[in-house]
Amino acid sequence: MFAPRKYSRPRRCIFYxxxxxxxxxxxxxxxxxxxSYDNKAFSHQPLHHESESRKHFLEYREFISKTPQSCTTRSxxxxxxxQSDVSVVISFHNEARSMLLRTIVSLLRRTPEEYLHELILxxxxxxxxxxxxxxxxxxxxxxxxxxxxxxxxxxxxxxRMGLIWSRxxxxxxxxxxxxxxxxxxxxxxxxxxxxLLERLELNPQLAVSPxxxxxxxxxxxxxxxxxxxxxxxxxxxxxxWLKRQLxxxxxxxxxxxxxxxxxxxxxxxxxxxxxxxxxxxxxxIWGGESIELAIxxxxxxxxxxxxxxxxxxxxFRRLHAFDFPPQLDQQLSPAQETYLHNSKIIAESWLDEYxxxxxxxxxxxxxxxxxxxxxxxxRLRRERQCQPFExxxxxxxxxxxxxxxxxxxTGTLRNEDRCLHARQSDSQLILxxxxxxxxxxxxxxxxxxxxxxxxxxxxxxxxRMGITLQPCGRxxxxxxxxxxxxxxxxxxxAETHLCLDNPLKERLEMSTCRSHAVSQSFQFALEMDxx
Ligand code: UD2
Ligand code: MN
Numbered sequence: 001m002f003a004p005r006k007y008s009r010p011r012r013c014i015f016y017x018x019x020x021x022x023x024x025x026x027x028x029x030x031x032x033x034x035x036s037y038d039n040k041a042f043s044h045q046p047l048h049h050e051s052e053s054r055k056h057f058l059e060y061r062e063f064i065s066k067t068p069q070s071c072t073t074r075s076x077x078x079x080x081x082x083q084s085d086v087s088v089v090i091s092f093h094n095e096a097r098s099m100l101l102r103t104i105v106s107l108l109r110r111t112p113e114e115y116l117h118e119l120i121l122x123x124x125x126x127x128x129x130x131x132x133x134x135x136x137x138x139x140x141x142x143x144x145x146x147x148x149x150x151x152x153x154x155x156x157x158x159x160r161m162g163l164i165w166s167r168x169x170x171x172x173x174x175x176x177x178x179x180x181x182x183x184x185x186x187x188x189x190x191x192x193x194x195x196l197l198e199r200l201e202l203n204p205q206l207a208v209s210p211x212x213x214x215x216x217x218x219x220x221x222x223x224x225x226x227x228x229x230x231x232x233x234x235x236x237x238x239x240x241w242l243k244r245q246l247x248x249x250x251x252x253x254x255x256x257x258x259x260x261x262x263x264x265x266x267x268x269x270x271x272x273x274x275x276x277x278x279x280x281x282x283x284x285i286w287g288g289e290s291i292e293l294a295i296x297x298x299x300x301x302x303x304x305x306x307x308x309x310x311x312x313x314x315x316f317r318r319l320h321a322f323d324f325p326p327q328l329d330q331q332l333s334p335a336q337e338t339y340l341h342n343s344k345i346i347a348e349s350w351l352d353e354y355x356x357x358x359x360x361x362x363x364x365x366x367x368x369x370x371x372x373x374x375x376x377x378x379r380l381r382r383e384r385q386c387q388p389f390e391x392x393x394x395x396x397x398x399x400x401x402x403x404x405x406x407x408x409x410t411g412t413l414r415n416e417d418r419c420l421h422a423r424q425s426d427s428q429l430i431l432x433x434x435x436x437x438x439x440x441x442x443x444x445x446x447x448x449x450x451x452x453x454x455x456x457x458x459x460x461x462x463x464r465m466g467i468t469l470q471p472c473g474r475x476x477x478x479x480x481x482x483x484x485x486x487x488x489x490x491x492x493x494a495e496t497h498l499c500l501d502n503p504l505k506e507r508l509e510m511s512t513c514r515s516h517a518v519s520q521s522f523q524f525a526l527e528m529d530x531x
Contacts, residue, residue, distance in 0.1 A: 065189070065213050065222055065223060065224035065225075065311070065313075066189075066190070067189055067190060067191055067192075067309060067310075067311050068252075068253045068308070068309065070251070070253055071191065071195065071253055071308075071309035072190070072191060076194040076195065076197070076198045077198055077201070078115075078194060078197050078198060078201070079197070079201045081112075081114040081115050083177060084115065084177050084178065084197050084200070084201065085114070085115050085116065085117035085176045085177055085178070086111075086115055086116055086117055086176045086177070086178045086179070086180050086193065086197075086267070087117050087118045087119075087120060087151075087170075087171075087174035087175060087176030087178070087179050087180070087270065088107060088116070088118070088119050088120065088179075088180045088182055089120045089122070089167055089170035089171055089174065089179060089180070089181050089182070090103065090104075090119070090120070090121050090122070090170075090181075090182045090183070090184050091121075091122040091124050091163050091166035091167050091170060091184070092121070092122070092123060092124060092126065092183075092184035093123075093124040093125060093126055093160060093163070093322050094126045094127060094128070094321070094322050095126070095184040095185060095321075096185070097128070097131065097134075099184060099185040099315070100131075100135070100184050100185075101138075102185070102186075102187050103182065103183075103184055103185065103186045103187065103188075104119070104135075104139070105142075106186075106187040106188045106189075107119070107182075107188050108139075108143055108146065108150075110188050110189065110190055110191070110192060110193075111188070111192070111193050112193065112194075113146065113149065113150075115193060115197065116150060116193075117151055117174075117175060117176035117177075118150060118151025118152065118153060118174065118175065118176060119150060119151070119152055119153070120153040120155070120170040120173060120174060121135070121152075121153070121154050121155070122155045122156075122157065122166040122167070122169060122170050123154070123155065123156045123157065124157050124160055124161055124162065124163065124166045125156075125157045125158065125159055125160030125161070132154045132156055135154070136152070136154060139152070151175070153170075153173055155169065155170070155173075160285075160325065162284055162285035162286060163285065163286050163289070164279045164280075164281070164283045164284070164285070164286070164289045165281065167181050167279055167289070168278045168279050168281060171270065171273060171274070171278060172274075172278070174270055176270060177269065177270065178197075178200060178267055178268065178269055178270060179267065179268065179269075179270040179273055180265075180266070180267040181264060181265065181266055181267075182265055182312075183264065183265060183314055185215070185314065185315040186215075186265070186312055186313060186314050186315075187215065187222060187312070187313040188210075188311075188312050188313075189213070189310075189311040189312060189313065191309070191310075192210055192310045192311060192312055193310070194310075195255075195307045195309035195310040196208045196210065196267050196307055196310045199255050199305055199307055200267070200268070200269070203303065204269055204272065205269075205272055205297075205301055205302040205303065206268070206302065206303050206304070206305060207261070207266055207267065207268035207272075207293075207297055207302060207303070207304050207305075208255075208266065208267050208268070208304070208305050208306070208307050208310075209231070209258070209261045209262035209263075209265055209266050209267075209304070209305075209306045209307070210262065210265065210306075210307060210310035210311055210312040211225050211227060211262065211306060211307070211308040211309075211310065211311050211312075212225050212262045212263060212265065212311075212312060212313075212314050213225040213311050213312065213313040213314070214313070214314065214315075214316050215313040215314060215315045215316075216315075217315050217316070217317050217318075220315075222313045225311070226241075227244075227252040227253065227308040228243065228244045228246070228252065229241040229242065229243065229244055230242045230243075230244045230256070230257075230258040230259060230260075230306065231258045231259065231260035231261050231262050231263070231294070231304075231306070232258075232259045232260050232397055232399055232400070233259075233260055233291050233400075234400070234403070235354075235357045235358055235361050235400070235403060235404070235410075236343070236358065236361045236362050236441075237288065237291060237343040237346055237347065237358060237362075239260065239263065239290075239291060242259070242399050244256060252308065253308045253309055254308070255305045255306065255307045255308070255309075256305060256306055256308075257303060257304065257305055257396075258304050258305060258306045259294065259298070259304070259392075259396050259397040259399070259400070260290065260291055260294040260304065261290045261293070261294055261304060261306075262306050263290065263314070264289065264290040265312060265314065266290065266293070266304075268297075268302075272302070275384075276293070276296050276297065276300060276302075276380070276384075277296075277376070277377075277380050279292065279293060280292050280293075280345060280346075280349070280377070282345050282370075282372055283341075283342040283345060284338050284341055284342060285324060285325065285338050286320075286324070286338060286339075287338060287339045287342045287343075288339065288342035288343055288345075288346055289342070291346060292342075292345075292346045292349070292350070295346070295350045295389075295392060296350070296380075296386075298387075298392055298395075298396045299350070299381075299386040299387045299388075299389070299391060299392055300380075300381070300384045300385075300386040300387075301384065301386075320335060324338050327341075328369075329367075329368070331364075331435070331437060332364065332437055336437060337368065340362060340364060340365045340368050341368050341370070343358065343362065343365060344358075344365045344368055344370060345370065345374075347359070347365070348370070348374050349374050349377040349378075350377070350389055351389050352388050352389045352390070354389050354390075354393075354404070356526055357404065357410070357526060359411075359525070359526075360410050360411030360412075360441075360524070360525035360526030361410065361411055361441045361525075363411065363412055363434065363435070363439070363525060364435060364437060404528070405446075406445060406446055406447070407443050407444060407445065407446060407528055408444045408445070408446040408486075408527070408528055408529060409443075409444040409486075409524035409526060409527045409528060409529075410441065410442065410443045410444065410524060410525070410526050410528070411441055411442065411524050411525025411526045412434055412439055412440070412441065412442070412524070412525045413440075413442045413522050413523070413524055413525075414434055414522065414523045414524075414525075415431065415502050415519070415521065415522050415523075416502075416505070416518060416519075416521075417434075418431035418432060418433070418434065418502075418505070419431065419432060419433070419434040419436075419439055419440070420440065420442070420508075420522065421436065421439055421440045422440045422453050422455075422457060422469055424438060427457060427469050429459075429467060429469055429508055430506075431502060431505070431506055431507075431508075440453050440454075441453070441454055442524070444484075444486070444524065448479055448482075448483065449482075449483040449484050449485060449494065450472055450473075450479070450482045450483065450484070451482070451484050451491070452472050453469070456471060456472050457469045457470060457471060457472065458470060458471070458472035458473065458482040459482065459484070459500075460473075460478070460481045460482040461481055461493050461495065461496055461498075461510055462481065465496065465498065465509075465510045467500070467508045467509070467510065470482075480494065480495050481495055483495065484500075487499075487513070487515075488515075488521075489521040489522055489523055490513060490515070490520050490521065490522075491520075491522055492513060493510060496510060497513075498510040498511060498512060498513070499511060499512070499513035499514075499517075499520045500520065500522065501517070501519050501520045502519045502520075503519045505519075
């Protein structure tokens, strides 16, 4: 039997020191090999505490969703860099330093150097006054000689100008062949650029979006996004993800056409962007600009694709990370008013007669003042021989067209001076001011005769003639109890042959139809079939 060997004290010390050094070397090796900076490494570290950040690098954990295998194993047909280099424009307002760094570091690490012409950062009136100087110093320290070859433009708006103005400003200074607009809280993934360049090379009037992977706003971990979604919008001009149907033999990772961008992260030829008049400069602060650009592109000869082999992580937040500047309207929040203002400009500039659909759903937009005319946009439409909006419905977004076609009337439902409202908190039916900012927008479905809210609740008649609001029925029985016929402005319930009535001006009832009863007269904001 062996007795445990006894080491002398100095020899034991040397052993521990050696073991410690080997461990450290192993971690450093791991870090260098992975060549990636973890977001945690930066979380809320002031930039000048470089050594602190380095200590955190050792906590490196990998949680990146990798680009699909079939994308990484193939090689891309790329044009030479002098014909296809990129200017990246990032505008930000009060962004966390850690997030800005994550965006910039991943961009510099994961973009082939010869294709990244320049980085244009626009600080849109952030309160952090030393941010840009710190950023420049830090990038020079960390990326050294690389910074001599990369164009770096740092701009500061002393007064907040908004995202749209700032992105336009950045693009007007850009010199690269392509321009990419990026949010300030992103992480570009390995090989993000090559698939985009390959697609753009095929068609100079194409604009592309990567597939957006969600970064969790709390844990900051990177998750895999969904390849089966397209970008689109509804008649209120709100962005929505739409289902993508795979054609026969189409693989999920193949580039696909999309009615709108994946949010606001997009890349296109800089010259083409400028020819289209950039982002509409009448739009204020935040919102709608990528929807406007999407409509403009499609109608004026361009196309949009989402390219799933290119992946960019983005923090999707439920609430805005910043305040909106105060606006005039007392009843709307500044964020609501700004968004409505921008949507109204889009509707007036591009939607032709379909703008009535927008106003029917967003009646408050009517009272938002605009301080300009649409001449400029009309000139662009004439000069570039852009198609009418009808063309977009026919060729680009059947979803939007179907929503239009399946309705016979829509918008608020007015009875005398009040509107029928399904209260959000408890789904109670009440008669409320037509100017409530969230006043219910009703939809009269052409074939089923159902009267539905946007949350798919339908008006029905139940037990003891009680008027109810229930999930819209798909089977025969529920459908029958939710079917309405329209006699002029009256709503006749198909099963009971009684009419919707508001005799006491505050409570709905079912009663015998009387053709001249004002209390039985309900008007939609928009009748689709009216000529
Ligand atoms: C989306 C888009 C975003 C843009 C926006 C509507 C994605 C992933 N992002 O919203 O690109 O199209 O919709 O305009 O779909 N910012 C400024 N100045 C301001 C306000 C914001 O520079 O006054 C910056 C902000 O710091 C950020 C970027 O604009 O980097 C986009 O803002 P966001 O991230 O709040 O917008 P998001 O992701 O909800
Ligand atoms: Mn964002």
